[in-house]
Amino acid sequence: MIFLLEEFCRHGFDNDNPAAPCYRWPSCTSDQKGRPMAELVSLAEDLWAAEHPVRMPGGVRMDTRMTVVRLPGEKLWIHSPIPIDDTLAAALAKLGTVSYLVAPNLYHNLFLGRASERFPEARVFAPPGLREKIPSLRIDEVLSGEAPAAWAGVFEQRHVAGAPQMEEVVFLHRPTKTLVVSDLVFNIERPEGLATKLVLTMMGTRGKLARSRMWTFITKDKAAWNASVREVLALDFDRLIMAHGEVVAEGAKDRVRAVGLYL
Numbered sequence: 712m713i714f715l716l717e718e719f720c721r722h723g724f725d726n727d728n729p730a731a732p733c734y735r736w737p738s739c740t741s742d743q744k745g746r747p748m749a750e751l752v753s754l755a756e757d758l759w760a761a762e763h764p765v766r767m768p769g770g771v772r773m774d775t776r777m778t779v780v781r782l783p784g785e786k787l788w789i790h791s792p793i794p795i796d797d798t799l800a801a802a803l804a805k806l807g808t809v810s811y812l813v814a815p816n817l818y819h820n821l822f823l824g825r826a827s828e829r830f831p832e833a834r835v836f837a838p839p840g841l842r843e844k845i846p847s848l849r850i851d852e853v854l855s856g857e858a859p860a861a862w863a864g865v866f867e868q869r870h871v872a873g874a875p876q877m878e879e880v881v882f883l884h885r886p887t888k889t890l891v892v893s894d895l896v897f898n899i900e901r902p903e904g905l906a907t908k909l910v911l912t913m914m915g916t917r918g919k920l921a922r923s924r925m926w927t928f929i930t931k932d933k934a935a936w937n938a939s940v941r942e943v944l945a946l947d948f949d950r951l952i953m954a955h956g957e958v959v960a961e962g963a964k965d966r967v968r969a970v971g972l973y974l
């Protein structure tokens with residue numbers, strides 16, 4: 712299932728070069744030509760998101776989301792970067808200075824390298840293991856379960872332990888009570904096309920907020936995972952942003968509890 716997830720997230724590339732062959736699926740292409748431009752959408756004060764349309768071979772649609780938070784000093788924190796072209800960069804420049812680029816797990820790094828080249832002054836944060844996985848990436852600091860000084864006043868963060876293939880780190884934006892996750896849960900309410908529906912059904916995430924079955928297969932230490940889940944559910948959040956699916960604008964804590972994250 713992890714490989715399926717990689718395909719559908721367009722994760723299966725050696726680096727963030729969209730022209731590079733997919734090492735999971737050689738016939739896979741990452742052609743973004745003709746796609747509509749990503750637009751920043753305001754979700755709350757100092758909080759924006761932009762979606763990147765992704766269509767996989769076979770017609771599977773699996774868009775991915777970048778989240779942007781403005782920190783004090785008009786510093787922008789970019790979570791799970793999507794392709795940032797001149798238009799999107801100009802939109803970001805109106806909000807502040809891109810200061811931090813965050814790869815939130817071992818698979819949401821496809822566009823990290825290009826973002827770090829476009830914003831050489833930004834510091835790049837990544838989960839444990841990404842340096843070893845993709846040595847060509849510039850990574851300045853490794854994420855942990857504790858927020859670094861750079862954003863400790865604004866965010867809390869938790870490392871989702873027990874799944875070394877993912878090493879996901881989730882973030883609580885305290886001012887807006889927003890939990891920002893990547894693949895911890897999906898919420899694709901209106902899947903597009905038969906292939907997408909089929910894949911989401913296999914993952915147990917079709918049309919609803921759900922934890923992918925992928926986690927069941929890749930989690931090596933369920934006690935560590937469950938301890939992490941307890942920590943995440945103890946965070947004070949009301950809104951939920953995930954990489955794939957519809958943002959939950961309010962009441963997210965109860966909905967995430969109902970998902971059944973524990974293994």
Ligand SMILES: [Fe+2]
Nearest residue numbers: 720893894954
């Ligand atoms: Fe993903």
